[in-house]
Amino acid sequence: MGTTPKPPQAWEACLHLSTPQGLDVPNETPYDPAVYTLMQQMVPTVNYGHCPALGDGPVPSCSQPAPVYDRHYLDAMAIGTNKTPSLSGLLSEAQREAGGRAEGGRAEGYGPPPPCNVQEDLESDSGLSLNYSDADSMETEGLEPSRLRPDYAEMYPVDYGPHYPLLPTLQEVPPFAMQPPEPFKPQPEKGRVPPRAELACSRDERRALAMKIPFPTEKIVNLPVDDFNELVSKYQLTEPQLVLIRDIRRRGKNKVAAQNCRKRKLENIVQLEQELEQLGRERQQLLRDRCEVDKTLGLMKQKLGQLYREVFLMLRDNAGNPYSPDEFSLQLTADGGIFLVPHSKKLDSGD
DNA sequence: GCACCCTGTCATTAT
């Protein structure tokens, strides 16, 4: 049931993005000797500004800055905003709920809990709690003793009444433990479906009630360990009661931990989505910058070619004739010297 | 009836 594969949400889809093709440029060396040895071949620089090094990838020309996979990314984000109501929204919702619940749970004042709806506890429990400390479930579900762990049946005699605790004083017994629970009549707010937890007191509260635990589950869960131990030691509790109390404390702590964990998970997802958006923006800016650089580079090459031609045409041999560009070329040495070299020879490009 | 979501719980590991 809970393992049904779910369609990828926005952040999940984003994780499947391919690597940014637009930026993995083939290694462009800053100094290409061929450029300076055979300048006339490169002079007609027609395709500068077109980002030729990008190949046929999705990288746009300068005027079209929308690569294919960015649309994918944007689609994914759009899915995130359409299908899921937005994780930020979910997060704030979760925060509201968790915060409210946590505050409620932490409330110091201990009053009588809302009336318990024992009938509501037809829900089955899962895992150990069914077999271990679910006294009321056992009661209301009508489980056969054969289905229970042997020690469970031993720990939870069906007849609670007289076995139960030697309560210190009547004043210390919370009212709800002394009064029979009234039938629960949920009164949902308009336009809002109350969570299950609000419909009735929790299962652990009902368990505590059934086991006549003489203090509230809120204290069991929220007291610091020393205070908790002190509280427990003040009462003469049976072993089943102690087991239940420890279970209640463990479950209560874990419930809060799970809420916090889920909240953090949502926060992380939101943060990652924001980072993804930011990185997408940075990538777009880098692509624009590179187009500008390519354009500038093309212009410089064009000017250099022009200059090369002008210099070459001014050269004359001893007879005053111009050199043929088919037979000679100009070469630049590392120290800045310029030589006229026949095509059959080449200067050592080392230096 | 099914898919999805939310929540509580358990088991396990980390702190």
Next chain:
DNA sequence: AGATAATGACAGGGT
């Protein structure tokens, strides 16, 4: 060593 926190996995209930 025991308590607690964190988290994945699962189940049950609601929509």
